[in-house]
Amino acid sequence: MARVAVVLFNLGGPNSLEAVRPFLFNLFNDPAIMNVPGPIRYALAKVISWRRAPIARDIYARLGGHSPLLEQTQIQAEALESLLAERGHDVHCFVAMRYWEPFISEAVARVQAMNPDHLILLPLYPQFSGTTAGSSLAQWAEEAQKAGLEVPTNRICCYPTEPGLVAAMAELTAVRVAQARRVGEPVVLFSAHGLPRKIIEAGDPYQKQVEETVAAVVDRLGAPTIEARLCFQSRVGPMEWIGPSTEDEITRAGAAGRPVVVVPVAFVSEHSETLVELDLEYAHLASHKGVPLYLRVPTVGRHPAFIGGLADLVERAVRVKDGPSTHINRRICDTVCRRCPNRPTAA
Numbered sequence: 001m002a003r004v005a006v007v008l009f010n011l012g013g014p015n016s017l018e019a020v021r022p023f024l025f026n027l028f029n030d031p032a033i034m035n036v037p038g039p040i041r042y043a044l045a046k047v048i049s050w051r052r053a054p055i056a057r058d059i060y061a062r063l064g065g066h067s068p069l070l071e072q073t074q075i076q077a078e079a080l081e082s083l084l085a086e087r088g089h090d091v092h093c094f095v096a097m098r099y100w101e102p103f104i105s106e107a108v109a110r111v112q113a114m115n116p117d118h119l120i121l122l123p124l125y126p127q128f129s130g131t132t133a134g135s136s137l138a139q140w141a142e143e144a145q146k147a148g149l150e151v152p153t154n155r156i157c158c159y160p161t162e163p164g165l166v167a168a169m170a171e172l173t174a175v176r177v178a179q180a181r182r183v184g185e186p187v188v189l190f191s192a193h194g195l196p197r198k199i200i201e202a203g204d205p206y207q208k209q210v211e212e213t214v215a216a217v218v219d220r221l222g223a224p225t226i227e228a229r230l231c232f233q234s235r236v237g238p239m240e241w242i243g244p245s246t247e248d249e250i251t252r253a254g255a256a257g258r259p260v261v262v263v264p265v266a267f268v269s270e271h272s273e274t275l276v277e278l279d280l281e282y283a284h285l286a287s288h289k290g291v292p293l294y295l296r297v298p299t300v301g302r303h304p305a306f307i308g309g310l311a312d313l314v315e316r317a318v319r320v321k322d323g324p325s326t327h328i329n330r331r332i333c334d335t336v337c338r339r340c341p342n343r344p345t346a347a
């Protein structure tokens, strides 16, 4: 039986308050985030991380001084590995973070020590953005080449309408919608991490794929119909970001006296953007804007349908080692994934 390594990618988060500034530096020094020449980017990253650090430290202090993202991702990795073992595969799951430990270079070393027959790269970002999955996959390619790691590799670019993801999100949303209906008909805000508008205008498919996820979840929720809106959170810096903002939508719902249900649509686990921004900051805003009830839907985490969906993607990748299968986005797959199981077949 083939020995398969699966690498789960996520953004990473500081494991102490001292780590906040270097973590932010790594983030802003990424050319996928700040597309300016190297020396300028380095200087800007130094300044921005220094300026942002006190705000970010305050955020992570509210989480006990560290990000829970790594622990959450390890739980997902263990759940996926167990499920694939139950399905008869010899798979080992690794975690690789882009901006903090365990760094991608460490995961490359661990995969090299395992010496698998087949490697599957699986970003924990359902929707593709060059700033997230694209950056992680590019960094993997660089580190793997440096380390001389050569193994047949499939990259899974994205899975915005993967049925397990959609089922898990819809099931968790339905619970909160039912709770909110005790007070009134809720506005359901699908909240995604925002991006600078110029990144979308340069062709990044993230916003379009987030829209696809929302449409699939709304469709799955079925009747009675809900009033759903897509909005974007977590804006940083002076540039124009895509909208509408989640804050504006909460304010609008409050003015109409409607309960609010917030669904994190681009995050699959809990971290600062859900536990602080959604649960504390936006809940506080809602209470001041006249929202009668504010409820947040948990992220899909290790929901069996979501982990089952990831296992299906991995199984397709295992099969596709010798050929293409079904598709998501031909343009992304041509440039990013190469042997991705979601690579489109010719139209």
Ligand SMILES: C=CC1=C(C)c2cc3[nH]c(cc4nc(cc5[nH]c(cc1n2)c(C)c5CCC(=O)O)C(CCC(=O)O)=C4C)c(C)c3C=C
Residues within 6 Å of the ligand: 011, 012, 013, 014, 024, 027, 033, 052, 055, 056, 059, 067, 068, 069, 125, 129, 131, 132, 193, 194, 195, 196, 236, 266, 267, 271, 272, 273
């Ligand atoms: C869909 C996921 C994400 C996209 C797209 C994204 C783009 C993006 N992010 C920043 C700046 C920051 N992001 C921060 C935290 C953070 N971001 C994501 C996901 C996406 N980012 C996650 C999961 C997290 C949480 C990490 C954790 O807590 O473990 C932060 C740090 C926190 C803060 O200071 O607010 C920054 C900064 C930019 C600039 C950007 C696109 C250009």
Ligand SMILES: [Fe+2]
Residues within 6 Å of the ligand: 193, 234
């Ligand atoms: Fe972010």
Ligand SMILES: [Fe+2]
Residues within 6 Å of the ligand: 155, 156, 157, 158, 328, 329, 332, 333, 337, 340, 341, 342, 343
């Ligand atoms: Fe792909």
